[in-house]
Amino acid sequence: MRGRGLRIGLALAVGVALAFLSLLPVGPLGRTLPVASAHALLVRSDPKANAILQAPPAAVHAWFSEDLNPLTSKIVVVDPANREVDRGDSHVDSDNSKEMEVSLPLLPAGTYIVVWRAQSADDGHVTGSSFIFRVARADGSVPPIPAVLPTGHFAGGAGIGTPGGSTLDGPTVFQAISTWLALLFMTFWVGGVFWETWILNPNDGGRDPDLLAAARRSSARFARLAPYALGGVLLADIGIIVGQALELSGGISPTVLSAILFGSRFGAFWWLREGVALAALILALAVTRGLLPNRAGTPASGAVADLDDDMDSIPDWRRELVKTLRGVPRLPARVVAGVRAQSGAGRLACALAGLLLIAFALSGHAAAVPANTFIYAIAVDLLHLFFEATWIGGLFYISLVFIPALGGLTSFKRARVLALGLPEFSAFAIVSAVLLAATGSLNTTIRLTSISQFLTTLYGKTLAVKIELFLVIVAISFYHAFFLRPRLARALVTEPDEQAASGDAAQARSLVRAGSAGTTPPPANTAETAGDPPAPRAPGGGKPRGDDLPPTARTLEERIRDWLRREALLAGAVLLCVALLGIFAGSLAPSAPAAGPGTGGAFTDTAQVSGYTITLDVTPLKFGANTFNVTVKDASGKPVSDAGVIVETTMLDMDMGTQSTQIAAVGPSSPGVYSGQTDLAMAGHWGIVVKVVLPDGKQTLEAPFKFSITY
Secondary structure: OHHHHHHHHHHHHHHHHHHHHHOOOOOHHHHHOOOOOOOOOEEEEEOOOOOEEOOOOOEEEEEEOOOEOOOOOEEEEEOOOOOEOOOOOOEEOOOOOOEEEEEOOOOOOEEEEEEEEEEEOOOOOEEEEEEEEEEOOOOOOOOOOOOOOOOOOOOOOOOEOOOOOOOOOHHHHHHHHHHHHHHHHHHHHHHHHHHHHHHOOOOOOOOOHHHHHHHHHHHHHHHHHHHHHHHHHHHHHHHHHHHHHHHHHOOOOHHHHHHHHHOOHHHHHHHHHHHHHHHHHHHHHHHHOOOOOOOOOOOOOOOOOOHHHHHHHOOOHHHHHHHHHHOHHHHHHHHHHHHHHOOHHHHHHHHHHHHHHHHHHHOOHHHHOOHHHHHHHHHHHHHHHHHHHHHHHHHHHHHHHHHHHHHHOOHHHHHHHHHHHHHHHHHHHHHHHHHHHHHHHHHHOOOOOOOOHHHHOHHHHHHHHHHHHHHHHHHHHHHHHHHHHHHHHHHHHHOOOHHHOOOOHHHHHHHHHHHHHOOOOOOOOOOOOOOOOOOOOOOOOOOOOOOOOOHHHHHHHHHHHHHHHHHHHHHHHHHHHHHHHHHHHHHHOOOOOOOOOOOOOOEEEEEEEOOEEEEEEEEOOEOEEEEEEEEEEOOOOOEOOOOEEEEEEEEOOOOOOEEEEEEEEOOOOOOOEEEEEEEEOOOEEEEEEEEEEOOOOOOEEEEEEEEEEEO
């Protein structure tokens, strides 16, 4: 009972630790990590969303979080009837690839909708949304917002205030499925290459004979499956491009396809992915057809001890865990030895697997970070992909290659190979799980700014599901690696079989060794020597063939195989979450605030002074001329007219003195409202003091305000 409690306690502790590592990028610590934004998102615009302008703008400018593909990004301005009113010259600024603009004719008073679509030049994802601004009438009155506004003007442009990536439509579903399949096929193939290099190398002639036989049977099966996996990568990558084209234009246009493939860094790295996958496919076909040898000339030495060499420690899960952890420092030596043991084709496959991981990293979100953190972000993402392929790819290999390849062995040898072979994977799996947890959120390079986003965004909900699935896989791995597997090893060594029915345990152990060595054990005082008919034997002597597995061992072996398959299915679900995270990253973008009646403006704040209410409205809140509107009301809420209003502006970042501007009353149409213009000479933080001299001249009210402006 105590041992079971310790196992449960350790499993919970490991789960909490891995969950903590998974959430490291969230919150204050996340602000220190160099990560990319959630696709190309709108950072700011001029005019600002929901701005009310006293004069029509000459152009609309929009700044985004990532470099834009100039061939596919677009911005238009339409009226409430969805008629385009701009000059049709939408373009990405030649001096700033994060800025998009379109010029405007002289617009009459009214409501206008800015619809934009942005394709990141870094990760290829498409985002779109829209916002409104209004132009006031000559008398200062503001046109009302129509009850119905356009929800889009072209493919990829979303509805009012709707951030791109917050919904699933046909093209985005197609992209998600294509991305998932590309990850599945890539992870399976790279994981298989790593498994055959560092876990059970088919060229390692010094291994236990049963393990070597299983490794070579698995290698033959993997060689048959590898071309299908690499072909799947090629086709899935094409599906990603087709999905982007559908999202950008609503169809498959050669012009749009050309723009995606040749108009951005994403397109260049997509070609790298395809080129590496094609080279790997050619190599796999050459090996499958016998054109290249897949066996090393000089086998390496890596013998594995027999089951009963360390029998006293096998049933103890704590000792087994310590034994696995002690194997972690030896992983670098195993990596070097595995590469040396590979054939020339195997080493080339390792190099191509590494290049494919690099190509996936360079065409992912990590490529969208600023230049000064590019190397760090790519390195983190590459590590994440490497350990994902090692662990999750290893699970795929076990389920789809290793276990099916054991079907030709006797049930006893199958169980023995599982008992001896799985510990070879444990040290790699533990290291991979820890580092996957630590770099999990960085894999998407999207930073969650608060825990609440787990519940309020599609990205956060998907990430939460991914973390939960990850922890379930860890729990399953712990269960079969340190509970079921040691019990299976003990059952194979100690449980009597047909040859040990008389109680001679030593004979049973000799059969275990003989079953792997292919030799006939010396006779003992058993039923066979007493004249009973001998049990059927495998070719060459050794363990009886047929259903020769003890009942307990048979049950444990079946349970281990079942749990390994469940792990692989859950790992596939984790990769699906990864694909959806790329689609839903746009949901982290804040929606534009809902427009409503009122004076609005780029900056609005209210102060209470001696029972009076003073409201300051500043627009467009940028370097240069700005309009200051001040509304004054008394304690009963009545507008205060005939007052004197002065605005004093002070630059807080630099001593530039204080500038005073007297603003005038708008007139009878807007009682209590005073308006005027003043210049803000530079971007930065500004302090504003509004001084109101009341009509009787006996009292002056002072209301301080602070805001920041940009160029």
